[in-house]
Amino acid sequence: MNIIKIFQKFPTQESCIDHLESVRWSDGVKCAYCGSDNTYPMPKEKRHHCNSCKKSFSVTIGTIFHDTRIPIQKWFLAMSLIINAKKGISARQLGRDLEVNKDTAWRMAMKIREAMKDDGELLQGIVEMDETYVGGKPRKVKKNNDDDKGNPRGRGTKKTPVVGMVERKGNVKAQKVDKQSLKSKDLNELIRKNVDPNGSVLVTDEYRGYRKVSSILKHYTINHSYEYANGEIHTNTIESFWSLVKRGIVGQFHKVSVRYLDRYMDEFCYRYNRRKECSECVFNEMLINMI
Secondary structure (H helix, E strand, C coil): CCHHHHHHHCCCHHHHHHHHHHHHCCCCCCCCCCCCCCEEEECCCCEEEECCCCCEECCCCCCCCCCCCCCHHHHHHHHHHHHHCCCCCCHHHHHHHHCCCHHHHHHHHHHHHHCCCCCCCCECCEEEEEEEEECCCCCCCCCCCCCCCCCCCHHHCCCEEEEEEEECCCCEEEEECCHHHCCHHHHHHHHHHHECCCCCEEEECCCHHHCCHHHCCEEEECCCCCCCEECCEECHHHHHHHHHHHHHHHHHHCCCCHHHHHHHHHHHHHHHHCCCCCHHHHHHHHHHHHC
16 A cells, blocks of 8 residues: 555544554454443544443554554554565655654654564475675774784674575565574574475575584575576575665665664565565555554
8 A cells, every 4th residue: 555545545533543443343342451342432532431441442552553642644654655665764764754753753663563573384395595694894994903804704794694584486584693593503493493394495505504404304505606506406585585685774774773683674574475465455464463
């Protein structure tokens, strides 16, 4: 759902509240505090009163919208902008589009990313697995020290590692890991948690951390020193996902805190996994998660 449709379908705060109520209470209004259905509406206040616990409540109580001072329409617009931005949208840009300050825009975006967390089903079929490293370059220093080795690339870097697994023509899963968690034991645990071993095939590079994967499922490797594809044996799918992530972080966000890196990865995975669905369906699904 694009921003034009948001303005057309939800022109006022009241229309947004009505839509939230229809989504949250499709089977009838229930008290947000005690769960009783013995309630009656208070139309002027856009609230409801519970005859059981004697409390009044609104549809936003207990949701991500709870106690917000931002109009619900702006929340809907923020959801639309984030869903349709293939490489993400920065807090400053979101703030300019919604006419709010950058701190408010950042908080809204982080709340929306909470609703994007999706464990999903186990990956099946041909699954590609790889890791990438996220983080900025260190500040330039004087190279007077002969022992200064600069900024090494790959697994020798000081950046934060992220491990990803993608199903060919399917979904992707990615998460931040500790640099010490790139050993065989830790990688095997991630595979067991995210990949269905029955009938699945794992394709990776020749990193030694994957050497014991064959005890879990069928495993093929591609040696990137000589080639990037050998028939169906390649990691091009997960590499294309990493390119989206890197372009988003470098070109849109510019800088991502390690503390919140998993939230950003949830956003990229959520969009990628729903790339073939209509934006309105994705909007409605996300709204249910937020409620």
